[in-house]
Amino acid sequence: MVAGTTGTIGATGKPSPPKTTGEFAKLSAIEPWATLLVLQASPFCNINCDYCYLPNRTSTRRMSMQVLASAIEKTYASDLVRGELTIIWHAGEPLAVPISWYEEALATISVAAPSQANIVHSIQSNGTLLNQRWCDFIKRHDIRVGLSIDGPDFLHDLHRKTRRGDGSHRAAMRGLQLLKDNHIPFHVIAVITGEALGHAREIYDFFETAGVERLGFNIEEVEAEHAVSTLGAGHEERVRQFYQTIFENQKRRGSITIREFAAAEQKIRSGISLREFDFPWFNEQVRPFGIVSVDSEGNFSTYSPELLGMSLQPYGEFCFGNVLRDHFADALETPKFRQALADIQTGIKRCAETCPYYGYCGAGAPANKYYENGSFASTQTLYCRYAVQMPLDIVLNDIESALNLTT
Numbered sequence: 500m501v502a503g504t505t506g507t508i509g510a511t512g513k514p515s516p517p518k519t520t521g522e523f524a525k526l527s528a529i530e531p532w533a534t535l536l537v538l539q540a541s542p543f544c545n546i547n548c549d550y551c552y553l554p555n556r557t558s559t560r561r562m563s564m565q566v567l568a569s570a571i572e573k574t575y576a577s578d579l580v581r582g583e584l585t586i587i588w589h590a591g592e593p594l595a596v597p598i599s600w601y602e603e604a605l606a607t608i609s610v611a612a613p614s615q616a617n618i619v620h621s622i623q624s625n626g627t628l629l630n631q632r633w634c635d636f637i638k639r640h641d642i643r644v645g646l647s648i649d650g651p652d653f654l655h656d657l658h659r660k661t662r663r664g665d666g667s668h669r670a671a672m673r674g675l676q677l678l679k680d681n682h683i684p685f686h687v688i689a690v691i692t693g694e695a696l697g698h699a700r701e702i703y704d705f706f707e708t709a710g711v712e713r714l715g716f717n718i719e720e721v722e723a724e725h726a727v728s729t730l731g732a733g734h735e736e737r738v739r740q741f742y743q744t745i746f747e748n749q750k751r752r753g754s755i756t757i758r759e760f761a762a763a764e765q766k767i768r769s770g771i772s773l774r775e776f777d778f779p780w781f782n783e784q785v786r787p788f789g790i791v792s793v794d795s796e797g798n799f800s801t802y803s804p805e806l807l808g809m810s811l812q813p814y815g816e817f818c819f820g821n822v823l824r825d826h827f828a829d830a831l832e833t834p835k836f837r838q839a840l841a842d843i844q845t846g847i848k849r850c851a852e853t854c855p856y857y858g859y860c861g862a863g864a865p866a867n868k869y870y871e872n873g874s875f876a877s878t879q880t881l882y883c884r885y886a887v888q889m890p891l892d893i894v895l896n897d898i899e900s901a902l903n904l905t906t
């Protein structure tokens with residue numbers, strides 16, 4: 500989903516989608532309901548990773564409380580929220596904005612949201628700005644935390660550098676240690692680049708020693724400003740070997756839950772499968788308004804969060820309105836939204852018709868389809884091959900081998 504930060508895999512194991520009502524019933528069988536609200540407190544990031552896709556990460560602009568209140572009010576007024584809503588503070592380093600801003604923001608949200616709202620806050624951070632005051636704040640508000648660390652220093656510091664060109668590993672590990680000292684649960688997301696491929700065992704050892712219990716891998720993606728991945732053509736067998744080594748270590752040692760394998764196993768064991776004509780309701784990246792993204796100025800979009808504000812042909816700026824003046828439902832009638840919806844639908848249909856992984860994957864990520872294939876109306880990408888198909892194959896092979904042994 501986002502280089503170096505977050506990542507989702509669709510399979511959630513929900514038994515069925517909720518009923519669509521109100522304005523959004525115009526989308527008929529597509530069942531839009533929001534589970535994620537991605538808010539950009541500021542585009543600013545204090546470090547300068549070379550694989551980052553964000554174009555404005557030197558801007559210190561901050562979201563106003565008026566924009567924030569409107570985003571919350573419109574999310575709930577749209578009847579899109581049917582249960583828990585996760586707010587992800589993202590698209591910039593969330594901890595680069597002061598605690599005092601978040602104190603005001605959380606108070607604003609509690610006034611703007613309905614009294615029965617069930618909101619969970621989440622941050623994905625580079626960890627370098629964590630201190631005791633942040634830990635106290637995180638504990639006080641029960642905020643879910645993810646850190647972005649790419650493994651040992653010799654891998655992490657290749658790409659995750661400060662603006663002066665120094666590595667950020669030492670500061671990130673200091674942040675990780677503070678979370679542990681404060682008994683704050685966290686997960687880690689590691690970006691896998693070409694340089695990491697021969698080091699799967701060292702990466703596993705490193706995270707195990709660091710006390711990381713939940714780990715996800717984001718393969719280096721082709722997105723927006725980041726136009727080339729070091730994992731391009733010709734790396735498939737080495738990526739498979741990487742995943743296989745990680746899988747064998749986690750199976751034998753049991754010390755770390757790996758997101759990709761856990762998702763694959765959950766999906767396989769749940770027995771949930773889509774037929775060719777089913778809409779992949781569990782994949783919030785293709786479900787209209789499954790993810791609502793709002794930038795620091797109030798501009799909003801949906802689908803993959805990293806698309807917000809990007810200039811994409813034939814849509815122009817990928818933004819469907821501004822929370823200060825528009826309701827989310829207003830977007831439904833705009834030519835831009837209808838065109839994006841139709842193209843994403845075509846991509847889903849093509850995936851359903853051609854890909855044996857469709858029932859598990861649910862048609863992938865529109866952002867990756869656009870940046871790798873030039874169109875939402877397309878199918879396979881590097882991302883889905885590496886992040887969806889390979890982990891599923893490895894888990895399936897393992898389950899099948901175990902069955903053969905016992906029969």
Ligand code: SF4
Nearest residue numbers: 850854860862863883
């Ligand atoms: S082609 Fe890729 S995105 Fe499409 S269903 Fe298959 S794995 Fe998913």
